Amino acid sequence: EELALQAIDAGAEDVKVENNYVEIYTKPEELEMVRTALDQKNLPIASAELSMMPKTMVELEEKAALQTLKLLDKLEGLDDVQHVFSNIDFSDSTLEKYKAQV
Numbered sequence: 001e002e003l004a005l006q007a008i009d010a011g012a013e014d015v016k017v018e019n020n021y022v023e024i025y026t027k028p029e030e031l032e033m034v035r036t037a038l039d040q041k042n043l044p045i046a047s048a049e050l051s052m053m054p055k056t057m058v059e060l061e062e063k064a065a066l067q068t069l070k071l072l073d074k075l076e077g078l079d080d081v082q083h084v085f086s087n088i089d090f091s092d093s094t095l096e097k098y099k100a101q102v
Contacts, residue, residue: 003043010037054087065094
């Protein structure tokens with residue numbers, strides 16, 4: 001929680017605390033400023049990168065979701081592809097079924 005407050009003080013727009021890590025969201029033009037501020041406080045930073053975040057999420061029927069997961073995996077496997085972004089909200093059961101297929 002203290003880390004979240006420090007990130008907000010440094011200019012972060014949103015902070016999500018998960019199990020063993022913290023995700024910090026900021027405007028693209030403020031990424032380096034926030035990273036530098038946290039680094040100066042000797043806080044460990046696993047990575048700092050720009051990501052495309054969807055404004056709205058969509059849910060797909062299971063068949064379409066499984067096909068989409070397969071496509072996303074293939075895209076991520078291409079050498080020329082650096083990042084793949086999606087606005088699909090996959091259900092836990094769909095993710096489990098896909099993992100069982102792979």
